[in-house]
Amino acid sequence: MLLCVVAASALMFVDHRFTRMEEVRAQLTTVVAPIHWLVALPSDVLTWGSLALSEQRALVEENRRLREQILHLSHRVQHMSSLTAENVRLRELLGAAARLEAPYITAELLSLDSDPFTHQMVIDRGRRNGVYVGQPVLDASGLxxxxxxxxxxxxxxxMVADASHALPIQINRNGLRFVLQGSGQYDALRVIHVPxxxxxxxxxxxxxxxxxxxxxxxxxxxxxxxxxxDxxxxxxxxxxxPVARLQRSRHFLLVFPPDPAPVPDDEMWDLELPDELDDEAMPEESN
Known part of the structure; x- marks a missing residue:
């Protein structure tokens, strides 16, 4: 120990007095650098492992949050798409209503008939709303x-597509009148008895x-x-x-007969008859 103390003191004195020791110290530092790396290796491995695990946990947590956010946004997008489509249908229905002159009320689809051989539906308007049997039902496109x-x-x-339904129609181009009958298919109707x-x-x-x-x-x-x-x-x-969207429409118009035009009161004419009629104008009485 005494020898080491003496040697260390000598080296400190020489390093303080002479500049040549800086080069020697630099070389010695290069020699002992691997020892420093080996000594610091366990600590660096632990630090890297801890950082890797913490980053992985953070990534997993962030991935979970993003998945939840994507699911939430997807639900909102689907809801907004449904609302947008419904808004478009209502705007079309209002546009069709603006072209009508007869009174009307709106209705919404409740259910479709489960029988595959009939084309019927149930709407949410009834007797309390003034609905009557035989009342026409339209959507934004047609009857x-x-x-x-x-x-x-x-x-x-x-519906007009039902095989038991028929109605009188005419060609809009020339006014020819025929009868249109359902065929049991949503996309096909028959014009019967056409010469x-x-x-x-x-x-x-x-x-x-x-x-x-x-x-x-x-x-x-x-x-x-x-x-x-043939x-x-x-x-x-x-x-x-059919021009109406029978399989897609959910909102409808129920049309009432237009109010009859007021009939003006008959004018009263005062007919003045002469007190005495001309004898020539009177026919002769037969005896």
């Missing part, structure tokens, strides 16, 4: 059908004719999609597609 049964708070509607020589073409718009006083005239019903002329047959086969 959907008519009311067939009414309760206090709901009504049953028979083979009738002026009807693909693309013609079919509207209500107003006959039978059930549907007011002028409401769009269907558009002709096919006209087939040689030797007296009638052509005409197929039309």
């Amino acid at each position: 959907v059908g008519q009311v067939t049964a009414v309760s206090a708070y709901s009504s049953r509607v028979l 083979d020589t009738a002026d009807i073409r693909e693309g013609d718009l079919l509207v209500t004719s107003g006959l039978a006083d059930r549907f007011p005239p002028g409401y769009p019903v269907a558009r002709v999609t096919e006209v087939v002329h 040689p030797g047959q007296p009638f052509a086969r005409v197929t039309a597609e």
Whole structure:
């Protein structure tokens, strides 16, 4: 120990007095650098491992929060998409209502008939709202059908696509009148008893004719999609597609008959008769 103390004191004196010891000290530092690395290695490994584990936990936690946020935002987007679509449908319905002159009320779909062979639906308007049997039902595009049964708070509607439904229509282009019957399919209607020589073409718009006083005239019903002329047959086969969105609409208009125009009071005319009639104007009485 004494030898080491003497040597250390000598080295300190030489290092303080002479500058050549700086180079020697630098070389000795280079020699002992690996020892420093080995001594610090366990501490560095522990620090790196702790940092890696903490970063992994932070990443896992952040990933969980992001997944929850994505799920929440996806739910909101779906809800907003539904509201946006409903807003578009209501705007279209209001636009269709603005074109109507007859009084109307709005209704919403409650359920569809589960029978695959019928095309009926139930809406949320009933007798308390003034709904009556035979009342026309429309959506934003055209005629959907008519009311067939009414309760206090709901009504049953028979769609134009039902095979038992038929209504008088006319071609909007030339006014020819026919009968449009459902085919049991949502996308196909039949124009029945069309003479083979009738002026009807693909693309013609079919509207209500107003006959039978059930549907007011002028409401769009269907558009002709096919006209087939069979040689030797007296009638052509005409197929039309409904303009109403029977499978997609959820909001409807129930149209009431327009109020009758007021009839002016008959004017009273005072007829002045002469007190005495001319004898020549009177026929001769026979004896």
